[in-house]
Amino acid sequence: MRPYPRPMTRRPLIAVLTGAGISTDSGIPDYRGPNGLWQRDPKAQELVTLGPYLADEDVRRRAWLMRRDAGALTAEPNAGHRALVELAARLPVRVLTQNVDGLHQRAGLPDRKVLELHGSARRVQCVRCRRYGEMSAALARVAAGEDDPPCRECGGILKPATVMFGERLDPEVIGKAEAVARACELFIAVGSTLQVHPAALLPQIAVESGARLIIVNAEPTPYDPVADQVLREPISSALPALVATLTE
Structure with a gap:
């Protein structure tokens, strides 16, 4: 591995790809890690897979719970x-x-500096009329006794405003992410297995465009051999230390 930091002189932009690992210390479990949700309950994956979700009311009830x-x-x-x-x-x-x-965003990053590749679980969307609503309002309906709350506008099925398995990512969002990866001087991958495509291609695009690569992840990733630096320490301590180094 090449030592880092080196002087950043070509392009000032830093791209940071974050995966589930950055949020585990906030109490949100990851999916594919050794103790991830899919390992503990393989059937849970159908709750976020579009086909079963749309076809089976019981799947939707379990998903809302x-x-x-x-x-x-x-x-x-x-x-x-x-x-x-x-x-x-x-x-x-x-x-x-x-x-x-x-x-x-809750930590203080403005929306314009964040690209949500897989959408947002803080909103819901109707699969029929495509209107959006707040997830908190839908969950309040569940708490009040609605086990599968429909869209209030048209009665259609509500789903989280996320990209479920079986759905394509928004090509406009992915296009913007690829442009950032091509333009950056430094690409930092944090808490991601770097195995889910097309997001997993972003480090490759960055490296092939001349950027340096730092990986902060508890488990090995496919990109470790080409990284300038790999940090295996817990993210909540490793990332602040890395940021302190970059901003000195």
Whole structure:
């Protein structure tokens, strides 16, 4: 691995790709790690897969209970999220996140600096009329006794405003993320297995465009051999330390 930091002289932009690992210290479990949700309950994946979700009312009931109990809307940003706010206050930064929890914005990053590749779990969308609403309002209906709350406008099925398995990512969002990866001088991947495409291609685009790569993740990733630096320490301590180094 090449030592870092080196002087950043070519392009000032820093791209940060964040995955589920950055939010585990906020109480939101990851999916694919050794103790991830899919490992503990493989059947849970159908709750976020479009086909079963639309076809089976029981799947939707279970999905609403999962959202109610997950506590994602009450989770608070942790030191890793706050470190990226500090970095963005000192240097040009764009955060490309695979997460849907909105914790980067809650920590203080403006919307314009965050690209939510997989959408947002803080909103719902009707699959029929495509209107959006607040997830908190839908969960309040669940708490009041509606086990599968329909759209209030047209009666259609409500789903989280996220990209479920079986759905394509928004090509406009992915296009913007790829442009950031091509333009950056430094690409930092935080808490991501770097195995889910097309987001997993972003580090490759950055490296092939001449950017340096830092990986902060507890488990090995496919990009470790080409990274300038790999940090295995806990994200909530490693990321603030990295940011302090970059901003000195």
